[in-house]
Amino acid sequence: MFLSFHGHLRNLLRRGYQNQQKIEHALNRRASIKDIIESMGVPHTEIGRLIINDQEVSFLHIPNNNTSVEIFPLSGPDDFLTATSLRPEPLPELIFALDMNVGKLVKLLRMAGIDTFYTNPISELELLKVGVEENRIVLSRNKDLLKRKALTFGYLVKNFSPEKQFQEIIHFFGLTRNLQPFTRCMACNGLLKKVDKQKIIAELEPLTKIHYHCFQQCSDCTKLYWSGSHKDKMVDIIKRCFPDQDFSVECKKH
Numbered sequence: 101m102f103l104s105f106h107g108h109l110r111n112l113l114r115r116g117y118q119n120q121q122k123i124e125h126a127l128n129r130r131a132s133i134k135d136i137i138e139s140m141g142v143p144h145t146e147i148g149r150l151i152i153n154d155q156e157v158s159f160l161h162i163p164n165n166n167t168s169v170e171i172f173p174l175s176g177p178d179d180f181l182t183a184t185s186l187r188p189e190p191l192p193e194l195i196f197a198l199d200m201n202v203g204k205l206v207k208l209l210r211m212a213g214i215d216t217f218y219t220n221p222i223s224e225l226e227l228l229k230v231g232v233e234e235n236r237i238v239l240s241r242n243k244d245l246l247k248r249k250a251l252t253f254g255y256l257v258k259n260f261s262p263e264k265q266f267q268e269i270i271h272f273f274g275l276t277r278n279l280q281p282f283t284r285c286m287a288c289n290g291l292l293k294k295v296d297k298q299k300i301i302a303e304l305e306p307l308t309k310i311h312y313h314c315f316q317q318c319s320d321c322t323k324l325y326w327s328g329s330h331k332d333k334m335v336d337i338i339k340r341c342f343p344d345q346d347f348s349v350e351c352k353k354h
């Protein structure tokens with residue numbers, strides 16, 4: 101059979117395959133197209149479409165030695181939110197579960213208001229279970245994890261630095277307009293709500309009591325948030341990553 105990989109999928113192929121436009125592969129056993137592609141190094145979660153004779157096929161397709169398949173990468177959020185030949189049951193929303201190898205993303209995504217599961221340590225099996233049971237997209241830099249059969253929705257993070265990874269995820273999943281900075285707890289992913297200063301005044305340090313008047317509290321873990329150098333640093337990161345966006349931050353320093 102013949103396989104043509106498109107876009108960044110070629111970078112994921114095992115050495116020896118990477119420089120070939122069209123890979124010739126002799127079949128010596130009955131195998132699904134998914135298993136053949138993954139044996140060449142590309143996780144199934146990275147694939148957006150499989151085309152044979154101008155027709156889209158599913159991962160279960162069994163090719164023969166005359167089959168010629170075109171393999172295209174994921175193209176964006178529609179691959180997750182609409183039914184496709186590869187993933188007939190789409191996700192209701194774009195929410196995430198992070199692998200430990202992209203753990204530094206957690207603060208940035210939660211800071212931007214994006215629903216993100218993360219715990220460390222966590223076993224591969226537990227992470228997959230969270231992804232599958234909670235309909236979350238598993239973000240990882242581990243190709244082998246993303247080849248796991250149980251997983252339908254995953255995404256291989258390409259960049260190394262957390263800020264670049266943050267930009268990559270926001271742009272790829274088309275989330276730029278959905279950013280709601282400082283609406284979610286960076287510690288536990290819970291939603292933040294405004295809280296009256298008088299109600300929590302006993303918990304504040306003396307200087308915080310004097311200088312800050314606008315507070316938010318996590319509805320899950322009760323952690324308190326207020327403007328200050330930490331929050332200003334976070335606003336700078338968001339502005340640096342998305343210079344064209346106008347983010348109004350509700351609680352300004354008084």
Ligand SMILES: [Zn+2]
Nearest residue numbers: 285288318321
């Ligand atoms: Zn919390």
